[in-house]
Each structure stands twice: as structure tokens, then as C-alpha cells.
Amino acid sequence: MIGDPGGIGPEVCVRALASGLTRSQGDVVLIGSASAVERAIADTGVSLPIVPVNTAAGAAQVEGLPLIDCGDLSREDFEVGKPSALSGRAVKRWMDRAESLCRSGALDGWIMAPINTDSMRQAQLVEHLDDLQPKGTFMFRLSGPLRAVPIAEHVPVRDIAATVTQERVELVIGLTDRHLRQWGIPAPRIGVAGLNPHAMFEEDAEIIAPAVDAQRQAGVDVRGPVSPDAVFRQCVEGEYDAVVTMFHDQGQIALKTAAFEGACTVYLGLDYVQLSVPHGTAYDIAGTGRAQHHSMVAAIRTALDLAAGRGFLASETNPGGPEA
Secondary structure, eight states: OOOOTTSSHHHHHHHHHHTTTTTTTOOOOEEEOHHHHHHHHHHHTOOOOEEEOSSSTTGGGOSSEEEEEOOOOOGGGOOTTSOOHHHHHHHHHHHHHHHHHHHTTSOSEEEEOOOOHHHHHHTTSOSSGGGGSOTTOEEEEEETTEEEEESSSSOOGGGHHHHOOHHHHHHHHHHHHHHHHHTTOSSOEEEEEOSSGGGOSHHIIIIIHHHHHHHHHTTOEEEEEEOTTTHHHHHHTTSOSEEEESSHHHHHHHHHHHOSTTOEEEEETOSSEEEEOSSOOOTTTTTTTOOOOHHHHHHHHHHHHHHTTOOSHHHHHOSSSTTO
16 A cells, blocks of 8 residues: 655655566555556656556556556645645545455455554544554564564553453464464564563562463463563574563564564454555655655565565565665
8 A cells, every 4th residue: 555645655656666676576566546546657767557447366467566556646636745635534545445455355455655643643543553453463673683573562651550450462463373384484482571671679579470381381482581682682583483572662673673664564463464564654755755665565575475475575575674
């Protein structure tokens, strides 16, 4: 899904498909508006035509940019570099179209190019970006060999401890194990970060440790609570396939320090693969053709690998470089 038409989403989508780096791995189509894609083609200098399609089947053989055109946005409806209610409403319709195609089995997954909270607010669709997260899901973020999923998202620091419950920790451990197996990791190894420094206080011993023990007894290869200042390095070194973290920034700081361009997010709890990229709409450079598309290429390749049960080949091979 091409993202907010006023931002860099259409540009990075066009450049990612034009690179040809994903053609050998599966069929990829754009979902959105021809007017936004035409603008992106002009801004990036890509010399490929739009090819209207109704399905993703056979898209790898299309000589051009395959597009499921929702036909609901004209060039006059949005301005490059600015949010708008029309953009927000169009994006929501495109998201709904992608989800519908996945639920019907027509697609194995979809990727959300950058959207803008201001556009969505002006359209009176959301108050916070978290409102767009599918209900009952958790955001599994990966950057090369480092993969982390928090048990909660944007929570004020003063409220974090109250969100750490045994039930929630167990749930996320179990979901992580199940999805890793579906994605092609036959015997996942999961580390669980402690909440406190060195995992040495009450929440670690009385809440996290019992949750880890319960999941281990259920057959999951899981360890924890592990000191938060060590668990991410251990994951990078191959000791774990993923880390369950106790709050958003606990894992995000490590992930964005390790590598940024190749990072992406997968949603746990869905029957299909859904990803997003780690950057925003970048209105300040939208329309200049300068936006890097390596994150989108990495997201596409990762989605194709996970949907096919090949594991994390794309992110492990080159997590952030131009050939990703």
C-alpha cells in the first residue's frame, strides 16, 4: 500500500519495484491511486509505465509497475509535502482494500508504506497512530539478526510497570514462538528481557520469571528474565532468534542503533503477513526524489520470505545496504 500520497511512500514504492530486486522471489503489486504513482514516477525519474491489474498473480512478469488502482484520488486532491483529510481517507480505503485481499486469500500479505497521523486526524479517523494497529496484535521489529517484540507500545514511562503482567508476557512469548515456526524457524529460541536493571527486582522475579517458566513447560525454548543490558547483544550474536521486551523503547533503541535502513515491523497475531517500514512520510523531502528506498526493498523481500516460510533470509543477508 503506497502510503500517504503527499509523502515519500509512493516514491519509495516505485523505486523499490523498479529496482527489480524482488522479482525473483514472488509477485508484488502496488495498491493505491494512479495519480499518486504517476507523481512518484515523475519525481523519481523511473521510466516504467503503470500496468493496471486486479490481482497479484503474475505480477513478476509485468513489464512495468503493476497497480491495483482504487481510482479514488485525483492529482488535485493532495499536495506533495503536506497532510490532508482527503489523503487520510484515501489511505484508510487502501488499507482496507489490502486487508480484504489478504483475508480472502488473494494476497499472502501486505506492506504499509509510510502514513501520516496528521492526515488521518484531519480525516477524523484516528487520534493516535496506535489506533491503526490491528486489534490483538503485537509489533515484531527486526533489523538483521536483532529481532524484538514489546508487550506494549506507546505507554508513558510512569505507567510501564503496570502493563507488565504474567498473562501478557506469556501471551507474547507464545505468539512469538508460533509465528517464528510459521515463518520458517523450526525450533525458535526466545529471550525475555527483564524490566529492571540487571533483571533484579520484584517484577522480574514475581511476574516475568513465572511467565517464562510456564511457557517453557508448554514446550517453548525460552530464557529469562535476562538482563536488558545483555539480551540484545546476545540476540545479535545468535543466541536467540527473537527477544520479548517489556516496553517500546527497550527494544527500539537497540534496533535503531544496530541498523535503521533495513529494519521493518511485522504484526504478530494475524493469519497473513503484514509489515511496515521504520521511517515516516518525510514531507520535507517529498517530491525531490531523494528518499532512500532500501527500507522498502528490505520490507518487500522480508514479506516474501516470511509468507513462503523461508525465514529471515532477506534481513540476514543485507539488513541495511543498497543491495538489500
